[in-house]
Amino acid sequence: MAVCDSPFSPTMYLPAETLLGRVTNQFLTQHLVGRYPLIFGPWCKALDLEAEYFSPISRSIIDILENSQNAAFLSKYHRLMKTARNTLDSVFQASVAAIKTHLLDLAVDEAEGEEDDHPSAASLSDEEVLCQVLEQIYRIGVPQRRLKVRLN
DSSP states (O other): GGGGGTTTTSSSSHHHHHHHHHHHHIIIIIIIHHHHHHHSSSSHHHHHHHTTTHHHHHHHHHHHHHOOOOHHHHHHHHHHHHHHHHHHHHHHHHHHHHHHHHOOOOOHHHHHHHOOOOOOOGGOOHHHHHHHHHHHHHHHHHHHOOOOOOOO
């Protein structure tokens, strides 16, 4: 049995290889796809398909605003855009803080003398903000299917 001591051995018995393949498959299914459906699951693919339409929808909304003479409509748009920018700023700041905490040990050595340069919603165009808002609406509005694991 000295030949099959390691699962990374170049020569492994067929039952051990089959078992290792099944364990790896179950690990990927249960832990990665189940815990991170936005990255590894079918929901991510559906979001990618929908995201193609976010930019044309945003441009259409902006075209409507540019041609609108309704002051109340424009006022409401500017108020909602300000709220969206504030929300995106808080999301950006939370993301930067999370990344910094995970990379704190690595960043301490390299970040000496560097300024805090994080993305800001103020630097985004109205179209980009609308695209981000549409993505958030899609994430909230579409229920995420949980992966059902089958054990054979």
